[in-house]
Amino acid sequence: MNEAAAVAFEDVWFSYDGTNILNGVSFDIRPGRFAAMIGPNGAGKTTVLRLLLGSLRPARGRVRLFGAAPGSQDETIGYIPQRITVPRGFPLTVGEVVVMGRYGRIGLGRRPRQRDHEAARRALERVGLDHLETSPFGALSGGQQQRVLIARALAGEPHLLILDEPTAGLDPAARSDFYNLCCTLQRETPLTLLAASHDIEAVAHHADQVILLNHTVLATGSPHDVLHSPLLQEAYRFPERHHEPHHDGPGAAL
Amino acid sequence: MTDWLAYDFAQRALVAGVLVALMCAVLAFFVVLRRMAFVGAGISHAALGGVALGLITGVSPLVAAMAFSIIVAWAIGWISERGRITEETAVGILFPTTMAFGIAIISLSATYRQDLMAYLFGSMLAVRWTDLWLLFGLAGGTLAVLALFFKELVFVSIDPDAARAAKVPVTALRYLLLTVLAATIVASIKLVGVVLVSALLVIPAATGQVAARSMTGMLVISVISALIAVVVGLWLSWVSNLPSGATIVLLASALFFAAFAATAHSSASR
Numbered sequence: 001m002n003e004a005a006a007v008a009f010e011d012v013w014f015s016y017d018g019t020n021i022l023n024g025v026s027f028d029i030r031p032g033r034f035a036a037m038i039g040p041n042g043a044g045k046t047t048v049l050r051l052l053l054g055s056l057r058p059a060r061g062r063v064r065l066f067g068a069a070p071g072s073q074d075e076t077i078g079y080i081p082q083r084i085t086v087p088r089g090f091p092l093t094v095g096e097v098v099v100m101g102r103y104g105r106i107g108l109g110r111r112p113r114q115r116d117h118e119a120a121r122r123a124l125e126r127v128g129l130d131h132l133e134t135s136p137f138g139a140l141s142g143g144q145q146q147r148v149l150i151a152r153a154l155a156g157e158p159h160l161l162i163l164d165e166p167t168a169g170l171d172p173a174a175r176s177d178f179y180n181l182c183c184t185l186q187r188e189t190p191l192t193l194l195a196a197s198h199d200i201e202a203v204a205h206h207a208d209q210v211i212l213l214n215h216t217v218l219a220t221g222s223p224h225d226v227l228h229s230p231l232l233q234e235a236y237r238f239p240e241r242h243h244e245p246h247h248d249g250p251g252a253a254l
Numbered sequence: 255m256t257d258w259l260a261y262d263f264a265q266r267a268l269v270a271g272v273l274v275a276l277m278c279a280v281l282a283f284f285v286v287l288r289r290m291a292f293v294g295a296g297i298s299h300a301a302l303g304g305v306a307l308g309l310i311t312g313v314s315p316l317v318a319a320m321a322f323s324i325i326v327a328w329a330i331g332w333i334s335e336r337g338r339i340t341e342e343t344a345v346g347i348l349f350p351t352t353m354a355f356g357i358a359i360i361s362l363s364a365t366y367r368q369d370l371m372a373y374l375f376g377s378m379l380a381v382r383w384t385d386l387w388l389l390f391g392l393a394g395g396t397l398a399v400l401a402l403f404f405k406e407l408v409f410v411s412i413d414p415d416a417a418r419a420a421k422v423p424v425t426a427l428r429y430l431l432l433t434v435l436a437a438t439i440v441a442s443i444k445l446v447g448v449v450l451v452s453a454l455l456v457i458p459a460a461t462g463q464v465a466a467r468s469m470t471g472m473l474v475i476s477v478i479s480a481l482i483a484v485v486v487g488l489w490l491s492w493v494s495n496l497p498s499g500a501t502i503v504l505l506a507s508a509l510f511f512a513a514f515a516a517t518a519h520s521s522a523s524r
Contacts, residue, residue: 017338050415053415053418053419054418054419055414055415055418055424071418071421076420077419077420078416078419079413079415079416079419080416081413081415081416084412084413084416085412086287086412087286087287087289087463089463089464090286090287090463090472091463091466091467091468091469091471091472092408092412092469093468093469096408096468096469097412100405100408100409100413100416100417100420101420103405103406103409103417103420103422104419104420104421104422106405108403108406108422108423109402109403109406111405112405136467152416153416156420162419
C-alpha cells in the first residue's frame with residue numbers, strides 16, 4: 001500500500017460484541033481525490049470512518065492517514081457528521097459552531113484569536129451563510145445546518161474531509177447543492193474527500209473513486225466501473241429490474 | 255435583613271454559598287448541554303455512601319465522599335464507554351446501590367442518624383472553617399479547569415467525533431468533567447444536601463437557557479440566578495427556620511419559572 005496515500009486501510013479487521021463488522025478491508029485514496037464509500041445499511045461504512053477519526057481501533061491491520069496513525073498525522077482532518085445534537089433552545093450561534101473547526105489549530109486551553117474568527121467568517125461566506133453568523137444554530141433548516149457543518153470543517157483548512165451520510169434528510173435540490181459545493185472546494189483547494197453515502201446517483205456524478213463496501217471491499221475504482229459491476233447488485237440484493245443503476249435510480253430505492 | 259450575618263456560622267455559610275453557587279452555575283451549563291442531569295443526581299446520591307464511610311471510619315466525611323464520588327463518576331464513564339449499556343442505565347444501577355450502601359452503614363449506628371439528615375438536606379449550621387478551606391480549593395480548581403477547557407468541553411459535548419478529528423482529547427476531557435462534577439457535588443453537600451444539590455446543577459443553567467441568546471449570556475444568567483438563589487435562600491432559611499437546601503432550591507426554581515414565563519410572554523407577543 002502506498003505511504004503517500006491520503007487514506008490507507010491495510011487488511012483491517014474490526015468486530016463488535018463478537019460480530020465481525022470489517023473483514024480484511026483494504027483500500028487507499030490518493031490525495032486530491034473525491035472518494036465515495038457506498039454499501040447497504042450495516043455494511044461497516046460508519047465503522048470505517050470512526051476508525052479514521054481514531055474513535056475506534058482495529059482488531060487487526062493498519063489504518064493510515066497521510067502515512068501516520070489517526071491522531072498523529074500532521075495534516076488537518078475535517079469531519080462532517082449527518083447532524084449534531086444540540087439541546088433544543090440551547091443558545092449556540094452559527095458563528096460559535098463554525099469557529100470550533102479552528103480548535104485543532106488553536107491548541108488546547110487557548111482562546112480563539114481574531115484570525116480564527118476571520119477564518120470562520122470566510123468559511124461561512126464560502127457556503128453562503130455569512131449573514132446567519134449570529135443566528136441560533138438550532139433555528140436553521142437541515143440543509144442550512146449541513147452547510148454550517150461544512151463551514152466548520154473548512155474553517156480548519158483541512159487536508160482531508162470525512163463526511164458521514166452528509167446529505168441524509170436533505171431534499172434533492174439541497175443534496176445537489178451540497179455535492180456541487182464539495183466539487184468546487186475540491187477544485188479550489190488541495191483537498192481530499194471521503195464521503196460515506198447512500199446517494200448512488202450523486203456519487204456517480206461527482207466522485208472520482210467509489211469504494212463498494214459490505215463488511216469487506218467488494219470493488220473499488222471509477223464510478224462507472226463500480227456502479228456497473230454485478231457486485232453492486234450482490235451487495236444491495238437489488239431485484240432484476242434495477243439492472244441499470246444510473247437510469248433506474250437505485251439511489252432512490254435505498 | 256443583615257442581622258443574621260452578625261453570626262460566625264452565618265458568615266461561613268454565606269462564603270460557602272457564594273462558592274457553591276459559582277461552581278454549580280458554571281458546571282450546570284455543561285450538565286444541560288450534555289443532558290447529564292441524571293448523572294448529576296446519581297453522583298450526588300452516591301456521595302452519601304462516601305459520607306457514611308467517612309462517619310463510620312473517622313475520616314473527614316467530605317474527603318471520603320470526594321473519593322467515593324469520583325470513583326462512582328469514573329465507573330459511570332467507564333461502564334457506559336464499553337457501549338453495552340447506556341450512561342443512563344449505568345447511573346440507574348450505581349445511584350441506588352451506593353445510596354443504599356450509605357443508608358445501611360449509617361443505620362448500623364444510631365449516633366450518626368442526626369448527621370445523616372444534615373447531609374441529606376443541608377444545613378447552614380453545618381459549615382465549619384475547615385470545610386471552607388476545602389471549598390476554596392475545590393472551587394478554585396473546578397472554575398480554573400472549566401475556564402481553561404471551556405471551548406474544548408463545548409466542542410466535545412456537541413460533536414465528539416469532530417472534536418477527535420481536531421485532536422481534542424475527548425476521553426480525557428470526559429473524565430475530567432465527571433471528576434469536576436463529583437468535586438462540585440461534594441463541595442455543595444453540607445449547605446444544600448445530597449438530595450437537592452442535583453437541582454443546582456440544572457436549574458440555574460436552565461434559567462440562563464430560556465433567558466439568553468448566546469452561550470456567554472446563558473453563563474452570566476446562570477451565575478447570577480444561582481447567586482441570588484443561594485444568598486437570598488440562606489437568609490430565608492435563617493428567618494423561617496427551614497433547611498437551607500430547600501429554600502435555595504425553591505428560590506432557584508422560582509427564578510426559572512419567572513424567566514420562563516417572561517420569555518414565553520415576550521415570544522407570544524412578537
